[in-house]
Amino acid sequence: MPAHLPPPVFAGYGLGLRREHYRDFLETRVPVDFVEVISENFMVAGGQPLDILRRVRERHPVALHGVSLSVGSADGLRGDYLARLKALVDAVDPLYVSDHLSWSRTGRFNANDLLPLPWTDEALDVVCANIQRAQDALGRAMLFENPSSYLAFADALMPEWEFIARMCERTGCGLLLDVNNVYVSAANHGFDPFAYLDGIPAGRVRQIHLAGHSQGDGLLVDTHDQNVPDGVWSLYAHALTRCGSVATMIERDADIPPLADLLAELDVARALGAAPALKESVLKEAA
Amino acid sequence: MNLHAMQRDFRRWLTQADAPAAHRLAGADRAGLDVYQNNYRVQLVGCLETTYPHLRTFIGDTAFRRAAVHHVTRHPPRAWTLDAYGAGFERTLRTIWPDNPALHELAWLEWALATAFVARDTVPLVPARLAAVDWDRARLDFAPSLYLARLTTNASDIWSALQAGEPAPDPTLLPEPTGVAVWRRGFVARLRVLDPLAYDALVLARAEHSFGAPCALLVERLGADAGVAQAGALLADWIGSELLVRVSASRQPRKETP
Secondary structure (H helix, E strand, O other): OOOOOOOOOOOOEEEOOHHHHHHHHHHHOOOOOOEEHHHHHHHOOOHHHHHHHHHHHOOOOOOEEOOOOOOOOOOOHHHHHHHHHHHHHHHHOOEEEEEEEEEEEOOOOOEEEEEEEOOOOHHHHHHHHHHHHHHHOOOOOOOOOOOOOOOOOOOOOOOOOHHHHHHHHHHHEEEEEEEHHHHHHHHHHOOOHHHHHHHHHHHHHEEEOOOOOOOOOOEEEOOOOOOOOOOHHHHHHHHHHHOOOOOOOOOOOOOOOOHHHHHHHHHHHHHHOOHHHHHHHHHHHEE | OOOHHHHHHHHHHHHHOOHHHHHHOOOOHHHHHHHHHHHHHHHHHHHHHHHHHHHHHHHHHHHHHHHHHHHHHOOHHHHHHHHHOOOOOOHHHHHOOOOOOHHHHHHHHHHHHHHOOOOOOOOOHHHHOOOOOOOOOOOOEOOOOEEEEEEEEEEHHHHHHOOOOOOOOOEEEEEEEEEEEEEEEEOOOEEEEEEEHHHHHHHHHHHHHOOOOHHHHHHHOOOOOHHHHHHHHHHHHHHHHOOOEEEEEOOOOOOOOO
């Protein structure tokens, strides 16, 4: 049975909590509406990481963002992983619990990376079964993020956005829309990123990631180590007209700049979100 | 190709750069597969660099990278957390540099410290509440973060110097092996060198969950008065250092008197 996804009642602006900024978040009043943490960093038995999370949670709503659920694994999910995640969810009472539409585990091998899926009926069956198991274990709807991809499978039967729409319909899950990842995948595979945004079920988006990328050898690479580029901002503006105001954050994973730089980027997102023209178009679409 | 087969081929590509698997996945265009393989390797090497910072400084970037690549090639990750990937790196070092025990022991220290850092939390004992304990019968439990080892080299001196930002001493064999304890007190992982008798007593107390066993050992080695005095001093240190985290009333049920 599909999970129940609550309506998007939260529409603030946040940042990914990174080690370099722990002190800022613990000792100053950082002007964000929420923070997102990598779930696995806190799925530990004890020690300082959990204490830091507890103290940050006293100040801010927290979204849990995982990288190791491996929802596309043909071998199914790991029960021990789900149990640990459930314990963290119970302790944190998070705003959202998310992971990626990807896989990392086969047999005893776990790549610890976000590997691509073929957009096939078989993969859809596997993904939906795994999502339903995870949501049952957690007792709540999850959000799934579109990853950047560098490989398109020849046997794909549908575009990524159709796969996502069918996934949401069958499982009741929500979406974490990474606008940078749409930009990167569109450039790498030659599809129209605006068509992607128009094709996903916008009403299912509860959170948006904004990030930067790098130019690799003939491909864009989702390095999350750069400022948000103009092309991603343009896509974000379009996403706002489709999704309305939802939780939006800057996701920086490497070459972490001073907190003030990230807050300045977040202000750009706030300004776009507050633009009257955008609000009008959102209202028009909703009507 | 079904999903199982695709994922097995992807594993072969990532771990072995298997050309037939790559062809089945992507045909002639491997640019995308190369990105995934590079990400996979860079992430695992980076994980080892993060877990073993002092070892990396001690042997230098080139040697460390050689060991890391050797490890990544032969030991694909299995756990859902990258934090676990550093386990077993010490064995890789033994393979590459079998005659340099200081490197093996430095790696052991860094892995123990990293593991202790996120071990289960405990509550410090309150000495005043231990006044009525029957120490002959009490069950002792030590910190879940406690790791004990006997070192044959000056690896602990090397670690301490690098931790302090000072030049590390040259690796040497010790005249006699020495014991070390790694555990977490509060949120700080700690390393302490123990004299041989204190180390043996701690190993015994933890293995036997008792105070009587180390007492007997100390009395045997030092004589009755000095042994009992030393046992008392060690017990006070274990409590004060948060090595000892639980004292239960009895190790075993009392037998019924006929």
